[in-house]
Amino acid sequence: MGIEAKNITRKFLKKYNIDNCINEFASACGLYSTVLDINGKILVDPTGPKTYLGEFYVTVTNPKYFKLYTDVVSCIVDTGESMYSEIDDGNPDTRVAAAPLFVDGTFVATWILYAHTKTQNQKLFKAFDSFSSMAKSLSAIIAGLYKGSVSISEDKIVRAELEFERECKELTDEIIDTVLEGDKGDLSSFYERVGKLLNVDYIVYYEVDEELPGHMILNDYWAKEGKGRKAERTFGWEKDHYSLEFAKQIKRKGLIIDKNNMTNQMRVEVFRGNAKAVMVFPVFLKGHYHGRMIFIENTKERVWNDAEISFAKQITEIVSRFVTVQLHVDEVEEGWQIIRSMAESIPEMVLVRSIHSGKVIYANHAFKRIMGPDVEGRDVNRLIPLQEVYDEKSMTPFEPKETHYQRYIDELGGIYDVTENYHRWGSHDIVSVIVLASAR
Numbered sequence: 001m002g003i004e005a006k007n008i009t010r011k012f013l014k015k016y017n018i019d020n021c022i023n024e025f026a027s028a029c030g031l032y033s034t035v036l037d038i039n040g041k042i043l044v045d046p047t048g049p050k051t052y053l054g055e056f057y058v059t060v061t062n063p064k065y066f067k068l069y070t071d072v073v074s075c076i077v078d079t080g081e082s083m084y085s086e087i088d089d090g091n092p093d094t095r096v097a098a099a100p101l102f103v104d105g106t107f108v109a110t111w112i113l114y115a116h117t118k119t120q121n122q123k124l125f126k127a128f129d130s131f132s133s134m135a136k137s138l139s140a141i142i143a144g145l146y147k148g149s150v151s152i153s154e155d156k157i158v159r160a161e162l163e164f165e166r167e168c169k170e171l172t173d174e175i176i177d178t179v180l181e182g183d184k185g186d187l188s189s190f191y192e193r194v195g196k197l198l199n200v201d202y203i204v205y206y207e208v209d210e211e212l213p214g215h216m217i218l219n220d221y222w223a224k225e226g227k228g229r230k231a232e233r234t235f236g237w238e239k240d241h242y243s244l245e246f247a248k249q250i251k252r253k254g255l256i257i258d259k260n261n262m263t264n265q266m267r268v269e270v271f272r273g274n275a276k277a278v279m280v281f282p283v284f285l286k287g288h289y290h291g292r293m294i295f296i297e298n299t300k301e302r303v304w305n306d307a308e309i310s311f312a313k314q315i316t317e318i319v320s321r322f323v324t325v326q327l328h329v330d331e332v333e334e335g336w337q338i339i340r341s342m343a344e345s346i347p348e349m350v351l352v353r354s355i356h357s358g359k360v361i362y363a364n365h366a367f368k369r370i371m372g373p374d375v376e377g378r379d380v381n382r383l384i385p386l387q388e389v390y391d392e393k394s395m396t397p398f399e400p401k402e403t404h405y406q407r408y409i410d411e412l413g414g415i416y417d418v419t420e421n422y423h424r425w426g427s428h429d430i431v432s433v434i435v436l437a438s439a440r
Contacts, residue, residue, distance in 0.1 A: 008101075008108040008142065010043050016145050018138065019044040021162065022111060025134055028170060029127045032056040032114035035101070040069045043109055052116040059089060060112065069110075076100040077107045082132040084124070095121045097128055099135030103143040111135050126176065130169040133307065137162050161307060167197055168311040175318050191222035194315055198308055200224070200297050204235050205283070205319065207291035219291065235275075235296055251289045254281035254316075256309060259301045277302045279309065281316035285323050293319055339433070349436040353380040355422070361431065371411065384409055384434070386420070406439055415439040 013019050013035070022044055026033030032048030034056075046057045059065060068087070076083055082099035094116055101109040113131055115124040141158050175190050195203050201224045206216035223231035249255050257266065258277040267275070277297040283290050293316040304312075340362070343350040349367035351360050360383070363375045371383065380386065387405045401422040408415050419435040 102139045202296040204294040258303045284320045355430040
């Protein structure tokens with residue numbers, strides 16, 4: 001249609017609420033955002049958290065960064081893909097993601113997401129894939145709007161797709177946060193929301209049966225009509241009845257079956273007439289095939305779109321992370337049970353304090369005998385003058401730190417050797433295990 005980049009203006013983007021779509025996405029991510037034209041001029045005003053909005057505005061308007069912008073543009077135009085990079089602006093935490101906006105193959109603008117702090121940097125990293133997909137969707141919308149060929153119904157479909165991607169991102173972030181927090185609860189509470197968002201009939205999680213090769217163990221599932229024998233008979237695929245070719249494909253990258261490639265033989269022999277569309281993706285534990293997540297539609301014929309496939313893959317990857325995290329948590333908890341037993345059997349006084357709250361969360365019998373049975377929950381600094389040498393930045397999960405020193409403890413009436421070990425303890429973030437032994 002012979003479009004020129006200059007035809008995509010601030011007025012055009014505002015008229016069709018493209019600027020609002022962009023700003024709402026950035027707001028949901030908690031990041032700074034703007035859109036620049038091919039010459040680096042602002043098309044959508046910079047927006048984001050107030051704290052560093054001024055710094056962000058200076059960065060996108062300062063002429064000294066124009067060379068950087070042209071280099072970024074050259075990269076994203078050549079590849080046609082978004083990029084994620086550092087910026088040499090004196091702040092080691094600054095990161096930027098840039099996505100090209102094309103209209104019928106013509107580069108018209110760059111959408112920028114900006115992170116100024118480490119926390120925002122993590123948000124930017126998590127949002128990058130959704131950001132890239134959103135930019136491509138916006139390119140399609142802008143092209144359609146410019147040509148004037150997008151009907152009201154088509155526009156609703158495109159906006160629905162954008163809304164779907166936004167909801168997927170929000171739910172994915174929420175689930176990831178739950179996994180990162182090491183929540184002992186399972187993920188089944190999220191299955192219903194995932195199922196409703198994908199509009200499927202079943203979500204099923206099977207684990208490999210280590211004792212029966214070729215068999216699976218049903219771990220958990222969600223059914224639109226509720227759990228029960230009827231539902232389990234529908235997808236009761238404990239035996240790996242997939243063809244050898246399908247089984248191998250599932251273990252490598254997954255299986256996607258819908259109206260476009262479902263055959264009658266496949267429907268009868270593989271899915272036993274109980275599925276009209278299926279997505280199956282592998283769950284891994286420490287790099288090894290551990291099970292599979294299955295997303296089943298058996299109400300109507302459908303074709304999975306790219307956003308649905310991407311979302312289902314993300315959920316499966318999160319389940320893999322969850323399984324791994326829970327294995328670590330269980331291993332740590334088992335280790336602490338052993339330590340508790342040992343602490344109760346030795347004459348030395350042992351207590352555990354939360355680093356963040358400073359409260360005593362455990363004390364052995366020897367400590368309670370002298371300090372009182374109600375010592376747990378008290379501020380440890382009111383009991384013992386500790387040496388603060390803990391550095392959270394230098395400590396990684398499951399990696400202990402240890403220090404030794406002496407203290408005169410008033411309530412014990414003497415000098416004591418103090419040994420502190422820093423660990424993770426159950427649901428608490430970081431704790432120190434303190435062992436007190438008389439220095440005499």
